[in-house]
Structures are given as structure tokens and as C-alpha cells.
Amino acid sequence: MKINERLVNDSEHIANLCLSELRLIRDGELDWFMLIPLKDGLTEWFELSHEDQCKLSEEITLVSKLLKSEDITKVNVGSLGNVVSQLHIHIIGRKSSDRAWPNAVWGxxxxxxxxMERVEYWREKFSKEL
Structure with a gap:
């Protein structure tokens, strides 16, 4: 399964989950994750089997709970795919003091x-959970 080059270039590998690869976007302010289901040719959530939709929901919940255990105000979850059509889910830890609050961080x-210390921090945190 090949992950879109832009997704790889914008992020760091954190962990392989049951369905998805978890990556951390290189953002200097926010802990901004992407879950990329490792299934070929998917662009939309509904293209996943029911079983895989449930598994992806579990993975989103895992990442969201770990983010919420940090000092954040809100967990944002979204799947846009307007620039990169390969199915991927953004999970972002937002703070009321961040650069865009309360607006969207896109753009x-x-x-x-x-x-880069955030990469090791999150790798260690996820390895304890998995």
C-alpha cells in the first residue's frame, strides 16, 4: 500500500495500527495527527467495509483520548481530501491559545x-498504548 507522497512529506511516522498508519504533521504548535487506512484506492469513508469503518472509529478514539490527556481544549477530527484524495483522517489537538482559535487551522x-522531540514523545506514548 503506497501512501500519497504529500502526506509522507508533510509528516512523521508514529505507529502502525491495525488498519491505519499514524503520522504526525510537522506543525510547530499543534499536535496534529493523520490516520491513513492502509487499503488501496480509497478516497471516501463509505468505501471502507463496515468492519473497517468500526476499526477506523476505534483508532480515531484511541488517538483522540491520548490527545485529550494532554493540555488541550478540544480535539478536532476531520476528513477533507480536497488536496490529497487518498482517504486520511486528521485528528488535531487544539488549544484556546493556538494561532487560529476558535477558527479552523487549515491554511x-x-x-x-x-x-522532532515531539515525534519521539508520541512514538513512546503510543507504544505504551498498543
Whole structure:
């Protein structure tokens, strides 16, 4: 299964889950994850089997709960696919003090550089959960 090049270039691998690869977007302010179901040719949620839809929901819940255990205000979950059509789900930990709050973060840039220490932090956190 090949993941879209843009998704790979914009993010770091965190973990392989049952259905999806979990990646962290290189954002210097927000913990912004992507779940990418490892099934060929999918662009829409409804193209997943019922079983895979349930599995993806479980994976979204896992990531959301770990994010919520951090110092965040709200967990945002979305699947747009307007730029990259390959099915992928964004899960973003938002803070009321972040750069776009209360608006959407799409199209905004972090004022801070990405810290690679976040990758190791999240890899370790997820390895304890899996």
C-alpha cells in the first residue's frame, strides 16, 4: 500500500495500527495527527467495509483520548481530501491559545519551528498504548 507522497512529506511516522498508519504533521504548535487506512484506492469513508469503518472509529478514539490527556481544549477530527484524495483522517489537538482559535487551522502556518522531540514523545506514548 503506497501512501500519497504529500502526506509522507508533510509528516512523521508514529505507529502502525491495525488498519491505519499514524503520522504526525510537522506543525510547530499543534499536535496534529493523520490516520491513513492502509487499503488501496480509497478516497471516501463509505468505501471502507463496515468492519473497517468500526476499526477506523476505534483508532480515531484511541488517538483522540491520548490527545485529550494532554493540555488541550478540544480535539478536532476531520476528513477533507480536497488536496490529497487518498482517504486520511486528521485528528488535531487544539488549544484556546493556538494561532487560529476558535477558527479552523487549515491554511494557517505555525509561528514555531517543528520540534522532532515531539515525534519521539508520541512514538513512546503510543507504544505504551498498543
Amino acid at each position: 494557517t502556518q505555525s509561528p514555531n519551528p517543528f520540534n
